[in-house]
Amino acid sequence: MAVFTEVSEEEARALMRLLNLGELKELRGIQGGIENTNYFATTEAGEYVLTLFERLSSEQLPFYLHLMHHLAARGIPVPDPQVDKAGDNLHMLCGKPAAVVNRLRGASELAPNTEHCALVGETLARMHLAGRDYNRHQPNLRGLPWWNETVPVVLPYLTEAQAALISSELAYQNHVAASSAYAALPKGPIHADLFRDNVMFEDHKLTGFFDFYFAGVDTWLFDVAVCLNDWAIDLPTGVHDEERAQAFLHAYTAVRPFSSAERQLLPAMLRAGALRFWISRLWDFHLPREASLLKPHDPAHFERVLRERIAHPAMLR
């Protein structure tokens, strides 16, 4: 479950008042999610999500919260962090940093079709463009330096074949990152974790992207790759789904066409996206946080995706 820290109604009520959101009517813990404590909070003013950050520090959070506000202000459907009289969007609750954002309508689509993929592709491209003038900088904290740091930590838990694969892929990604094509990739704030469970739809419309707490400045192409590795994959096998991938890519590139470096490096970034989540899932699985309140995601899934991406590089049509 995703209530690691219990919040009392009194504490929530006081925060809602501070944010000028009226009287609290209902507070309900949200099951699901593995990173933070989340509650749905209904007040006189509307429906909100209260998040207590379990892992992220008050130094890291302004990047995410201001990014969400920046994007929301430019018409991208993302939750907007609520501010107090002083304009602050980051608060303290039960000794943890906390934020309140508006609740997105709708539900996640866990079995997406080409229509859903096209909506995500188009909105992602608009989001990338809208982030160009965002003036805060924080790197993707789950980027290459973290992979280099974490692979040695998980290596002892792997079979020989897995260890060989993860080590050679890491070497390949370091080589790609040092190339001139990589240096030419356009960059900006990216979501970096835009899986099926982080997008809402209602009545055939995309109502929002959420869970920006792995966002960071990185290549736009990496964000595209993370999406394709979830939205355009057959989950049981890890096999690429060409129809859904094309729907996503056509919609994305209709808003923001790819550069030649991006066309060249898409197969490498698809591998990078698979490696990133294989590593983080291995890390969560073998080195769980205290008391292990989490049901870790299956690392083997992204090992399969990586093997597929290496064996069958996706080509742009």
Ligand SMILES: Nc1ncnc2c1ncn2[C@@H]1O[C@H](COP(=O)(O)OP(=O)(O)OP(=O)(O)O)[C@@H](O)[C@H]1O
């Ligand atoms: N702004 C929002 N609007 C509507 N629902 C939300 C919103 N934020 C979170 N939720 C709901 O809360 C659930 C958990 O949120 P979230 O995915 O952010 O959890 P997490 O633990 O922070 O992250 P992770 O997905 O990395 O495990 C979501 O699946 C969604 O149902």
Ligand SMILES: N[C@@H](CCO)C(=O)O
């Ligand atoms: N999307 C991540 C979970 C953390 O947000 C995963 O599937 O491994």
